[in-house]
Amino acid sequence: MDFIGFKKALFKEALAQGCEAAEAYYQRNESFSVNVLEGDIDQYEVNAKGGLNLRVRLGGRNGYAFTQKLEEPEKLVARAMDNARSIEAEDDHPMQGKCEYPALEKPERRAYSLGEQEKIDLALSLERAAKAVDPRVARTEFCTVESGRREIRISNTLGLDAFDEERTAVSVVMPITKEGEDMRNAYAFRIGEGIFDVDRCAREAVADSLALHGASPVGAGTYRALIRNSAMAAMLEAFSPMFSGDNAQKGLTLFKDKLGERIADEKITIVDDPFHPDYARAFDAEGVPSVTTTVVENGVLRSFLHNLKTAGKAGVPSTSNGGRAGADASVSVMPSVFYIRPGQKSDDALMRELGNGLFITEMDGMHAGLDPVSGEFSLIAKGMLVENGKPVRPVDQITVGGSFTKLLGGVLAVGGSLYFNPPRGGGAIGSPAILVDGLVVSGR
Amino acid sequence: MIERRIVENVLGAALATGGDYSELFAEDTEKNVVVMVDGKVEDASYRRVFGAGVRVLLGARCIYAYTSGQDEKALMETAKAAAAALKGVKEHETRAFNALRKGDYAPETPYGAVGNAERIALIRRASQAAKAYSDEITQVVARFMDVDQRVTVANSLGVWAEDRRPRGRVAIQAVAMKDGDAQTGYKAPGRGEGFEQFRHYDMEALGAAAAKQAVTMLHAPQCPAAGAVPVVIDGGFGGVILHEACVHSLEATSVAKGNSEFCGKLGQVVASPVVTAVDDGTLPGEWGSIRFDDEGTPSQRNVLIENGVLKSYLFDYRDTRLMEHPLTGSSRRESYEFAPTSRMTNTFFAPGTDDDEEMIRTMGTGLYAASMGGGSVNPLTGEFNFAVDEAYWVKDGRIFCPVRGATLIGKGADVLKKIDRVGKHMWMAPGMCGSLSGSVPTNVGQPRVRVTDIVVGGKGGML
Numbered sequence: 001m002d003f004i005g006f007k008k009a010l011f012k013e014a015l016a017q018g019c020e021a022a023e024a025y026y027q028r029n030e031s032f033s034v035n036v037l038e039g040d041i042d043q044y045e046v047n048a049k050g051g052l053n054l055r056v057r058l059g060g061r062n063g064y065a066f067t068q069k070l071e072e073p074e075k076l077v078a079r080a081m082d083n084a085r086s087i088e089a090e091d092d093h094p095m096q097g098k099c100e101y102p103a104l105e106k107p108e109r110r111a112y113s114l115g116e117q118e119k120i121d122l123a124l125s126l127e128r129a130a131k132a133v134d135p136r137v138a139r140t141e142f143c144t145v146e147s148g149r150r151e152i153r154i155s156n157t158l159g160l161d162a163f164d165e166e167r168t169a170v171s172v173v174m175p176i177t178k179e180g181e182d183m184r185n186a187y188a189f190r191i192g193e194g195i196f197d198v199d200r201c202a203r204e205a206v207a208d209s210l211a212l213h214g215a216s217p218v219g220a221g222t223y224r225a226l227i228r229n230s231a232m233a234a235m236l237e238a239f240s241p242m243f244s245g246d247n248a249q250k251g252l253t254l255f256k257d258k259l260g261e262r263i264a265d266e267k268i269t270i271v272d273d274p275f276h277p278d279y280a281r282a283f284d285a286e287g288v289p290s291v292t293t294t295v296v297e298n299g300v301l302r303s304f305l306h307n308l309k310t311a312g313k314a315g316v317p318s319t320s321n322g323g324r325a326g327a328d329a330s331v332s333v334m335p336s337v338f339y340i341r342p343g344q345k346s347d348d349a350l351m352r353e354l355g356n357g358l359f360i361t362e363m364d365g366m367h368a369g370l371d372p373v374s375g376e377f378s379l380i381a382k383g384m385l386v387e388n389g390k391p392v393r394p395v396d397q398i399t400v401g402g403s404f405t406k407l408l409g410g411v412l413a414v415g416g417s418l419y420f421n422p423p424r425g426g427g428a429i430g431s432p433a434i435l436v437d438g439l440v441v442s443g444r
Numbered sequence: 445m446i447e448r449r450i451v452e453n454v455l456g457a458a459l460a461t462g463g464d465y466s467e468l469f470a471e472d473t474e475k476n477v478v479v480m481v482d483g484k485v486e487d488a489s490y491r492r493v494f495g496a497g498v499r500v501l502l503g504a505r506c507i508y509a510y511t512s513g514q515d516e517k518a519l520m521e522t523a524k525a526a527a528a529a530l531k532g533v534k535e536h537e538t539r540a541f542n543a544l545r546k547g548d549y550a551p552e553t554p555y556g557a558v559g560n561a562e563r564i565a566l567i568r569r570a571s572q573a574a575k576a577y578s579d580e581i582t583q584v585v586a587r588f589m590d591v592d593q594r595v596t597v598a599n600s601l602g603v604w605a606e607d608r609r610p611r612g613r614v615a616i617q618a619v620a621m622k623d624g625d626a627q628t629g630y631k632a633p634g635r636g637e638g639f640e641q642f643r644h645y646d647m648e649a650l651g652a653a654a655a656k657q658a659v660t661m662l663h664a665p666q667c668p669a670a671g672a673v674p675v676v677i678d679g680g681f682g683g684v685i686l687h688e689a690c691v692h693s694l695e696a697t698s699v700a701k702g703n704s705e706f707c708g709k710l711g712q713v714v715a716s717p718v719v720t721a722v723d724d725g726t727l728p729g730e731w732g733s734i735r736f737d738d739e740g741t742p743s744q745r746n747v748l749i750e751n752g753v754l755k756s757y758l759f760d761y762r763d764t765r766l767m768e769h770p771l772t773g774s775s776r777r778e779s780y781e782f783a784p785t786s787r788m789t790n791t792f793f794a795p796g797t798d799d800d801e802e803m804i805r806t807m808g809t810g811l812y813a814a815s816m817g818g819g820s821v822n823p824l825t826g827e828f829n830f831a832v833d834e835a836y837w838v839k840d841g842r843i844f845c846p847v848r849g850a851t852l853i854g855k856g857a858d859v860l861k862k863i864d865r866v867g868k869h870m871w872m873a874p875g876m877c878g879s880l881s882g883s884v885p886t887n888v889g890q891p892r893v894r895v896t897d898i899v900v901g902g903k904g905g906m907l
Contacts, residue, residue, distance in 0.1 A: 041505055042504075042505065042506070043505075044506070044507045044508070044529045045508045045783070046526070047508075047509060047511070048510075048512070048522075049512040049781065050512050050513075064487075066489070066490065066491040066492065067491075067492040067494065068492060068494040068513065069472075069513065080490070082559075083489060083490060083560065085560075086478065086560040086564060087487070087488060088485040089486040090484075141824065183705075184825065220669040220670070220671050250481055250583060251582050252583060252585075252619065254626055330489050364829055365819060365829035365851070367818055368817040368818030368819055368830065368831035369830075369831040370831075371627075371628060373627075374626040374627055374628070375626075376848070377849075378667075378903060379851065379901075380828075380851070380901075396827070397827070397853060397855075397899060398853075398899075399829075399851045399853055399899070399902075400901075401666075401669065401849060401851070401901060401903030402903060440669050440902070440903035440904075442669030442670060442899060442901040442902060443671060444672075
């Protein structure tokens with residue numbers, strides 16, 4: 001059965017069975033990717049998939065059922081209704097009705113219209129470029145070009161009919177560099193038209209890998225530290241659940257009672273901007289029209305991120321942060337394009353301001369060594385030891401520990417260069433570099 | 445079930461442009477999740493994953509194409525999309541299916557026959573027990589997750605394998621809060637069996653254990669930024685250190701391309717002589733067990749390290765084309781959306797002969813890691829990191845106090861050589877392992893072990 005026919009059958013059945021409303025979230029993805037190794041294709045993928053997530057509203061409660069087999073609509077409705085009946089929480093979760101969306105400019109980009117062979121050639125040129133940067137490049141661990149197209153349609157019995165199409169293009173390279181027996185790796189990526197920026201992407205990755213050779217720990221202690229934009233973006237991403245209205249209402253974030261209070265240094269402003277040109281979207285995963293939200297303004301917590309349910313509970317409008325971790329997931333709260341607003345300072349100026357301390361270029365283990373409930377972290381890190389504003393040697397095998405709230409509260413300076421991490425699920429999280437004091441380091 | 449005739453056509457079409465191996469992986473999987481927050485069910489969902497992937501190999505070159513749905517037209521289009529990556533002419537024919545492998549595992553109580561009420565009743569017991577443990581427990585999130593995966597793998601070499609892989613898990617997260625400070629405790633057992641496994645669960649004890657961990661850590665000082673000290677790691681999920689620090693670097697994914705610190709070391713001493721490490725996908729009912737891997741190869745017990753000597757890597761079929769190695773039944777993927785590659789199943793340090801108490805008594809000053817959290821590794825360099833969810837500072841061989849926020853870091857090849865004690869009683873605990881072919885269920889396990897020194901990260905002063 002096709003989507004339209006299946007959807008109609010679902011809605012008819014759901015209403016006949018006594019549901020107040022029903023919604024179909026349909027997503028179709030097409031993707032292509034090629035990974036090259038030593039001048040040849042290593043892995044080549046071409047994919048297509050679709051799936052429909054049915055949400056029914058029964059007695060004011062939502063139940064979900066997802067399928068990739070568009071058959072037997074009665075069974076899917078029965079599953080969703082059974083799930084709705086299981087809900088015990090009393091919170092009302094309304095569905096979005098018919099509405100208008102802002103018109104977004106989605107310029108046609110060359111990166112989206114490349115033929116297969118052009119993408120293969122691009123990957124091959126990225127690999128060649130990486131190997132040409134320095135004789136210490138042994139090979140690439142991966143060198144991939146990917147493109148994708150995602151269609152989302154959200155329809156419900158309240159008249160909502162939202163459609164969006166999103167195109168993506170990504171290139172990523174991870175060179176392996178070798179000095180004697182010491183092997184290192186690092187990656188760099190580009191999105192959209194950036195994928196044609198082959199040489200700089202390659203040089204960036206190789207430079208990061210080479211910078212690590214000969215690294216060793218520093219002694220334990222408390223350090224001033226400049227956290228590179230990419231490392232800070234990764235940390236902000238891991239701590240972003242602290243700004244979820246859902247987690248605030250469930251007592252799963254330390255910010256739960258802090259609206260209107262200072263939670264960060266006044267140099268910190270955090271926004272959620274679904275209109276950001278790289279990832280613009282007209283509506284969220286519930287079909288709510290996009291709005292930009294200032295979450296933290298000059299250090300003061302102004303708003304949590306909300307979907308229709310949490311907004312209703314908080315008595316505010318939705319911030320258009322209804323999210324789905326995948327087409328098969330229930331509606332949750334997720335950031336769109338969420339970032340710390342950059343300041344004015346150049347990297348050199350930040351380095352001078354750091355004076356003596358650590359330049360942290362990478363922090364890993366975010367999924368385990370970091371707790372978005374308590375805000376505490378203890379992570380493996382890499383970087384450079386800095387003396388008198390100049391990097392003197394690479395550092396690895398150290399841990400950095402602290403609390404996110406104290407880190408934000410003690411920001412000494414904010415850099416001017418905003419970096420976004422590789423996008424996931426239609427959004428992206430970004431940060432400039434930040435200079436902080438009081439990072440606890442364990443090492444040698 | 446897909447008709448054999450269709451599968452033959454698909455495998456043949458996939459070889460039309462010169463591929464030397466083709467494979468079809470078809471999957472029909474049902475999943476249920478129930479989430480309880482603060483004692484009330486907040487979310488209940490059902491998912492059906494239904495699709496197929498076609499893989500074509502030419503030498504070590506891998507082409508993969510997948511589609512949702514399994515009708516003949518979609519499968520043929522997918523096979524043609526894969527074949528389009530090659531520009532040659534047909535050189536290889538498909539062989540008749542002569543290797544029929546049926547993993548006719550049937551759970552006693554399939555999840556499809558279980559109503560939400562039964563799932564909810566279980567997690568409610570744990571949720572209530574966690575909440576009742578202490579006034580300091582401010583929130584409990586309890587989840588029930590079940591999966592029933594049915595797969596069929598067929599390839600042009602004549603293999604036809606079917607497997608059914610039910611698994612179920614409960615996860616209890618307890619949050620303790622006081623005076624603007626918060627800590628969480630987490631317990632999440634599960635097995636590769638049907639709903640019948642939960643008869644044996646003490647849900648109240650599980651809830652209380654998660655709560656105890658949260659409350660203990662709420663009152664614990666920060667772990668010292670101690671540098672390199674002796675560490676005793678308890679059994680069960682403690683085995684995550686073997687998983688991350690070593691076995692990821694033994695996967696063909698890393699080894700076959702020369703991107704592992706363990707390359708070229710078969711037959712060499714890579715660990716202390718008290719270390720024997722095993723990956724065993726055949727253990728009945730375990731979280732990481734499979735009867736056949738996702739290329740249709742029967743799972744097996746692989747001794748990876750025996751008394752300190754490296755004996756085997758973990759290999760999938762494709763990677764044997766890059767490097768000579770026997771198949772180890774290790775080819776896995778999250779779903780049809782991933783080409784398979786070498787992965788772990790149930791991975792553990794085999795039991796040793798040392799006494800659990802003696803390890804701590806004679807360790808001097810260091811850390812006792814009672815409950816490990818997750819970790820990660822860079823297989824190229826072996827650099828790993830783990831969080832310790834529940835840790836205790838040890839002074840002069842005695843447990844001094846609990847400490848929070850401990851992290852262990854190091855390099856895999858170093859840490860294996862520094863294991864000087866291995867206890868007698870081994871047990872395992874489940875986790876989800878993320879890598880190239882997605883997120884797959886794996887067990888980690890070990891008896892209690894001691895490492896002579898490992899860098900302990902934290903943010904407190906000396907105790």
